[in-house]
Amino acid sequence: MKKSLLAVALSLGVSAAHAFSVDTTGRVENACVFTEVSAGAFGTNAIDPTKLSTSHVGGTGPVVSFTFTGQPTLAITGPDSFSTAPTLGEIVPVFTTVASTTAKGSLTFTGNSASTVYTTGSSDTVNLGLEVSTGSDTNFPAGDFAAATTLTCS
Amino acid sequence: MVKSNLVGLLCALVTSVAGAHGIAPTRLEAPSGSKLIGYQFKAMNFLNRAATYRVECYRNALAFPQPCLAMPKQFRLSANGSRPFRVRLDTQSKDGLYYICTAYIPEPGEASVVTRTCARFGVGVDPNTKGAEPK
Numbered sequence: 001m002k003k004s005l006l007a008v009a010l011s012l013g014v015s016a017a018h019a020f021s022v023d024t025t026g027r028v029e030n031a032c033v034f035t036e037v038s039a040g041a042f043g044t045n046a047i048d049p050t051k052l053s054t055s056h057v058g059g060t061g062p063v064v065s066f067t068f069t070g071q072p073t074l075a076i077t078g079p080d081s082f083s084t085a086p087t088l089g090e091i092v093p094v095f096t097t098v099a100s101t102t103a104k105g106s107l108t109f110t111g112n113s114a115s116t117v118y119t120t121g122s123s124d125t126v127n128l129g130l131e132v133s134t135g136s137d138t139n140f141p142a143g144d145f146a147a148a149t150t151l152t153c154s
Numbered sequence: 155m156v157k158s159n160l161v162g163l164l165c166a167l168v169t170s171v172a173g174a175h176g177i178a179p180t181r182l183e184a185p186s187g188s189k190l191i192g193y194q195f196k197a198m199n200f201l202n203r204a205a206t207y208r209v210e211c212y213r214n215a216l217a218f219p220q221p222c223l224a225m226p227k228q229f230r231l232s233a234n235g236s237r238p239f240r241v242r243l244d245t246q247s248k249d250g251l252y253y254i255c256t257a258y259i260p261e262p263g264e265a266s267v268v269t270r271t272c273a274r275f276g277v278g279v280d281p282n283t284k285g286a287e288p289k
Contacts, residue, residue: 032271033200034174034258040266062267070180071282075216113217128267146266152216154180154253154272 032068032153040128042145049139053131061129064151071119072153074101078112078130079147086143091134097149098129126151174200175207175231177256177271186249186278192242195273197256199231205258206230210270211243212253220252228259249278 042052043059054061066074078097082088099114100106103124107114118124128149134140176198184191199205207229211222222243231237241254255272274281 031176031178031180033176034269034271064267064269072180077216130266148260148266148268150257150268150270152255152270152272154255154274 031070032066032072032074034064034066034151034153040130042130042132045140050134050137051131052140052145054129055131061127062149063125063127065123065125066151066153067123068118068153069122071117073115073117074124074126075113075115075152075154076107076109076126076128077150077152078109079149080112082132082145082147084144084146086141086145088141091136091138091140094133094135095147096131096133098131099126101126175205175256175258175269175271176200177254177273180271180273181281182273182275183281184275184277187247188245188277189247190242190244191252191275191277192240193254193273193275194238194240195254196236196238197229197231198236200234202233204230204232204235205261207256208259209239209241210253210255210257211241212255212272213248214250216253216270216272222254243275245277251276251279251281 040054040062041058041060042054043056045052045056047056053059076097076099079095081095082093095112097109097112098106099109101116101124103118103121104116107116130147130149132145132147178196178198179193182193197207199207209222209224209227211220211224212218213220220243222241225240229237229239243252243254245252252275253272254275255270257270258268260268
């Protein structure tokens with residue numbers, strides 16, 4: 001009986017000496033993929049010829065969807081000049097960008113930029129808006145206008 | 155009033171395209187005081203058409219462009235294509251968070267949204283925690 005117990009104890013000891021672990025490894029990348037959703041357009045400025053706005057009648061703000069992994073930062077930088085415009089003369093346009101997302105709600109802009117960090121979820125949709133004022137009682141001249149908002153994921 | 159309507163019609167902004175693209179890897183670190191940093195990245199185009207991208211570098215914030223040597227500096231990727239590109243950057247021994255980005259270059263007629271995906275290269279700083287604060 002005593003020999004049997006010793007044998008069991010020895011066998012347990014031998015077994016413990018052979019215990020080993022197996023690592024499970026992986027890597028999470030912070031990554032984003034932007035997707036075009038819809039076009040942006042200034043509406044008619046008939047109601048206020050000194051302003052161009054995506055919220056005016058007939059206008060629409062760009063909507064951008066993206067998917068992500070990890071915990072990326074999304075930064076939005078609004079324009080501070082037109083990329084396309086007729087000669088503005090003395091007009092110094094004032095740009096105001098607004099943005100809200102499905103997951104985060106309204107984003108707070110400091111100057112012309114805002115950012116937010118994603119720690120949950122895997123996708124979001126950004127709704128952008130842009131208003132440009134002449135900053136005076138001077139009307140915008142006739143012509144084509146375009147201004148670019150930059151979305152950066154890092 | 156007629157004139158205002160005319161102006162309104164003329165100033166419609168008609169296009170908005172965001173490039174669907176990515177960059178890998180997205181997090182890199184180098185020891186404090188590193189004077190030269192560099193890496194070979196991979197740019198990916200997820201659009202179902204060819205698109206052009208430009209490499210841009212920034213330090214600490216996207217408002218501060220940083221000169222860098224990118225090879226190539228600008229390239230066109232086929233639909234759902236990818237390619238490697240190399241970046242070398244002289245930090246002048248300044249620690250900080252360096253952004254290596256690929257920016258989608260809009261095609262003619264596309265203007266209202268530009269997308270940029272960036273890798274964070276921390277020199278003496280953690281690339282995961284430095285940067286924008288959580289909302």
